[in-house]
Amino acid sequence: MLTFDPTIRPSAELVLMSPWLKFKGTPKSTPLSRDFVVRLSGFRAFSKLKKVALTALAQQLPDEKIDSLQKTFRALDQNGDGTLSVEEVREAIVQEGLKPPKALEDILQAIDCNGSGSLDYTEFLAAMLDQKVYMQRDVCWAAFRIFDLDGDGKITREELAKVLNGDSVQELFGARKIEKMIEEVDKDGDGAVDFEEFCAMMSSKASEAPNKRQKVS
Structure with a gap:
């Protein structure tokens, strides 16, 4: 991982397949909250400034306030690339016995503030933060x-x-x-x-x- 030449340095995906890292770093399965889909959908209805404020706030909160969300994100991020694809989110919803909304892709696109096509950690936190916290x-x-x-x-x-x-x-x-x-x-x-x-x-x-x-x- 410390190899200077990127052409011979192992990719993050390859490193994450290492048995040692799998043993040490594979997160335990974390059940989704029953209001998971509701929170994702609700974020889309927020004003633009509120979305921006929550995204900025998500970067400032101490770990103890978002511990459960950190575990949920790691469990959802099946390939360990640090982002959540539409497929990963849909599969997680189905596994919990919930019905994915028809507009799931549109919902995630509204949360994807930087237009990357997937949800990064901060965007996920912003959408899932409990109002009681913020x-x-x-x-x-x-x-x-x-x-x-x-x-x-x-x-x-x-x-x-x-x-x-x-x-x-x-x-x-x-x-x-x-x-x-x-x-x-x-x-x-x-x-x-x-x-x-x-x-x-x-x-x-x-x-x-x-x-x-x-x-x-």
Whole structure:
């Protein structure tokens, strides 16, 4: 594995087939929660900003808060490549005696934020996090501070764009997308998201929640 020349270095898949690693590292079968499919489907209905916030938060949570999800991911990742394919997820659902939704591929595509065609560990965590975990005040505040770069208690368009696009030359999230993400959550219409608006977003179940500036029929 430490061989410098990649042409003669064993691939990750080959290494994972090693009897020693199989003995030491094969995860025990972990049953899926009964609401596994519901959580996957529910993530698709979240606002874009909430999806982004959960994905960012998933990278910050300590292991003790996500231990069961770590075990579930490892059990689902049958070939050990660090990602979950549609086939792996479908097979796991069937093995648990559950019925895979017809739109499973579309659901996973909505969770696949980076467009890789499969779910990586962080994307999986974001979709499966229990609301009881991320709605704890300190956890929600930690997620908010990821985007509130100057610490003034508001997430502006500029801050959101900087966090999402980083130093990339090519903007993954254009100005209009950023503006729309803010508008979905900005209830008082000041052009930014404060902590209370952020918490309201995190507690919501769907992206269709009306904005105060919108007419509600």
